[in-house]
Amino acid sequence: MRLVDQSANAEASVRGEQTKRLIVDTAVRLFREHGYEKTTMRAIAQAAGLSVGNAYYYFPSKDHLVQEFYAQVQDAHHAAWTVASDAATEFVDRLRIAMLTGVEVMAAYHGFAGKFVKTAVEPGSPASPFSEDSRPARERSLALFRSVIDGSTIKIDDELRADLPELLWLSYMGVTLYWLHDMSPGQAKTRLLVEKAVPLIDRLVALSRLRLLRPITREALALYRLLR
């Protein structure tokens, strides 16, 4: 009896997962094809062959569907990074590859990504890159930037080393924010930003080991830890 019930529940939740997946895939496809705002909940439901109420049964709001979109971009970034970083051992090369592959996987969505950031920057929003809901995606992204360092031959100040992955991730968030507002053809300015800023970061990391700059590095790091 109990066994049967569990089996029924298991099958039911499998069906539920499939429906959930169907909604996400349809939504993301329509976002891609028509943009975020022009894709209505009614259109998503209709294209998926479901009722609007059913979509809201699985996702409390349209914003929550964006979260799933992030996850897909995240996966694409990870895949592209894994392939492209294979042979690179220099920190400066690995960081450039990490950022450029990130920009590349986002490229197709530049037209409407601006609509997403609206909800992402709002304090308390589940779509915020700093939110609890975003933790899984954030952890994966942080792991990527940890691998940028760990796979490289760079020497890093011991104290900086612990926080560097997070700092690189933050700078990648900054690049993303710039990219959103970058209206140059093919977002060429963002690529230029990466090409030029990455060597600067590389030099700063190296400089931070100098006696002259050590105090200010320590202070900046202490402040960062205090306020994050």
Next chain:
Amino acid sequence: MRLVDQSANAEASVRGEQTKRLIVDTAVRLFREHGYEKTTMRAIAQAAGLSVGNAYYYFPSKDHLVQEFYAQVQDAHHAAWTVASDAATEFVDRLRIAMLTGVEVMAAYHGFAGKFVKTAVEPGSPASPFSEDSRPARERSLALFRSVIDGSTIKIDDELRADLPELLWLSYMGVTLYWLHDMSPGQAKTRLLVEKAVPLIDRLVALSRLRLLRPITREALALYRLLR
């Protein structure tokens, strides 16, 4: 005849200005009292004794009313800064005062300022601090940070000097972004950020004159100019 017509037009546009002003004042008051999202266009119109359509005759969207809100905060910042900075001559003091007065005039709106930033970060939004519509407010804010430098006794690298006001303004935008997400009581963490980060900026500005750091300063500045 022509004279009479012009007079009539003038009177009409005066009345128009009054209506416009009435809408703005009512909207900003309601934003203050109930927050942004809970203040509907209907409520604004009703409280002002006008129709919704009339409000839209003067302001193409609710976002455009936010712009007016910014302007008022801007004015308050300028007034507070002028009073508080009077006796300060050290760059580090003046920058701290500029940032802290800014945080103070925004304090009352912390609860709902997060709703504003949603529209402000969207590329192409008139409410963006980088937009053409925001130019007047931005110019006034830039003038404030120019006065931070000009009223001080600090020695600055010649090349840095030209862009420093803009860089300080940018860092103030960063402080504002942190403040939005700062849920500590009284936004104490943001105040701490200002107290600690301002001396760091002060030291960085001083360090940038050193021979050792000059090349990297030049490069960073060149990149900034290229991409802004």
Next chain:
DNA sequence: GTCTATATCTAGATAGAC
């Protein structure tokens, strides 16, 4: 627990009459 259908609410935005 999964899903449909439909009516309804809310609020930003617009159209057209006066």
Next chain:
DNA sequence: GTCTATCTAGATATAGAC
């Protein structure tokens, strides 16, 4: 310039089927 009526779309409520 100003109004009323209307549209659109996110979101909710309800009632019921499997």
